[in-house]
Amino acid sequence: MSVRQTATVQTCYARLSGTGHFLPATTLTNAELEQRVDTTDSWIRERTGIQTRHIASTDESVVTMGTEAAKRALDAAGLGAADLDLIVMATTSADRAFPSAACEVQHALGVTDIPAFDVAAACSGFIFALSVAEKYIISGAAKHVLVIGSDTLSRLCRPDDRNTIVLFGDGAGAAVLSAADSPGILSTHIYSAGEFASLLGADHPNRDDEALQQEAWLYMRGREVFKVAVEKLASLVEDTLSFHDMTAQELDWLIPHQANFRIIQATAKKLGLPLEQVVMTLAETGNTSAASVPIALDWAIRDGRIQRGQTLLLEAFGGGFAWGSALIRY
Numbered sequence: 001m002s003v004r005q006t007a008t009v010q011t012c013y014a015r016l017s018g019t020g021h022f023l024p025a026t027t028l029t030n031a032e033l034e035q036r037v038d039t040t041d042s043w044i045r046e047r048t049g050i051q052t053r054h055i056a057s058t059d060e061s062v063v064t065m066g067t068e069a070a071k072r073a074l075d076a077a078g079l080g081a082a083d084l085d086l087i088v089m090a091t092t093s094a095d096r097a098f099p100s101a102a103c104e105v106q107h108a109l110g111v112t113d114i115p116a117f118d119v120a121a122a123c124s125g126f127i128f129a130l131s132v133a134e135k136y137i138i139s140g141a142a143k144h145v146l147v148i149g150s151d152t153l154s155r156l157c158r159p160d161d162r163n164t165i166v167l168f169g170d171g172a173g174a175a176v177l178s179a180a181d182s183p184g185i186l187s188t189h190i191y192s193a194g195e196f197a198s199l200l201g202a203d204h205p206n207r208d209d210e211a212l213q214q215e216a217w218l219y220m221r222g223r224e225v226f227k228v229a230v231e232k233l234a235s236l237v238e239d240t241l242s243f244h245d246m247t248a249q250e251l252d253w254l255i256p257h258q259a260n261f262r263i264i265q266a267t268a269k270k271l272g273l274p275l276e277q278v279v280m281t282l283a284e285t286g287n288t289s290a291a292s293v294p295i296a297l298d299w300a301i302r303d304g305r306i307q308r309g310q311t312l313l314l315e316a317f318g319g320g321f322a323w324g325s326a327l328i329r330y
């Protein structure tokens, strides 16, 4: 059972009014990783498609990156922070357990007395946050909602673990959703399956136990994650299109979570969509977790590939497992 937008007669829609992203200036290339762990540039390229990634410096965090991405999204929407009714932030790597990263971003943006909260769904966080934000708008409870995906997963990877350190980068992406009388977000579909927790996760490193602290790094059984991801994403995109009686030919762009080129390729193949219609930032960003989809979205909007009126399919899969899609008329 998934959570979906119901197909009742709708009078209010949520429209993407602006997007933005932020990537730290510091990069970490495959060649540099060759010096740190037993890996090669060709292994990383062939197995993942990643060439480099951006790494947050000590004075950067999910909050500072999220705030920058948010400012760019607000600028693009022609709005100020004072126009916002709600902030929903997707992250699983905030420096603090609380206050929420969303509250810290709210403060950094100079607004107060509007709700701000975090959503935790790992790499699918942005899609889950978008789904929540959309419900506030279509119910009439909010007019403008800021949705952010921001993560520093590079910090959760054990520095000598070649299985994970080559995959993850840091960054943030944001979108402003605004009430409109035409779509907008056509539907969101979100799913979770907690029984897969042993395949992918990261424990809180601040537990009062030294042994646990040593093991508080991101763990991943990559091959098994890969298999489930390909399977779930295939049925996800099929379900999303059949919910609207649509075919993949009606899509202009697929904007997938940037985890692995081979997973993206498998999903595009399932849809029968040529790779020219798939937005990929993977080579430059690696897997930025909750930031990955909004970074790719904003990237292709800013370089002019995505145009107003086009139909976009956003999808993501990650820890939880949690996975989801958003079908959008941009």
Ligand code: ACO
Binding pocket: 038, 039, 040, 043, 044, 047, 048, 122, 123, 124, 162, 163, 166, 200, 221, 222, 223, 224, 225, 226, 229, 259, 260, 263, 287, 289, 317, 318, 319
């Ligand atoms: N460099 C060189 N060799 C490596 C490296 C590395 N960085 N990492 C692993 N290897 C080795 C393995 O040890 C293994 O060696 P062995 O055969 O001697 O045991 C060999 O390469 C093959 O390993 P596999 O894990 O089978 O390689 P695979 O082709 O599956 O690729 C990868 C690994 C890239 C991790 C892939 O499985 C993958 O992308 N999985 C999905 C990850 C994902 O999508 N995560 C998304 C969610 S993340 C989130 O939610 C936070």
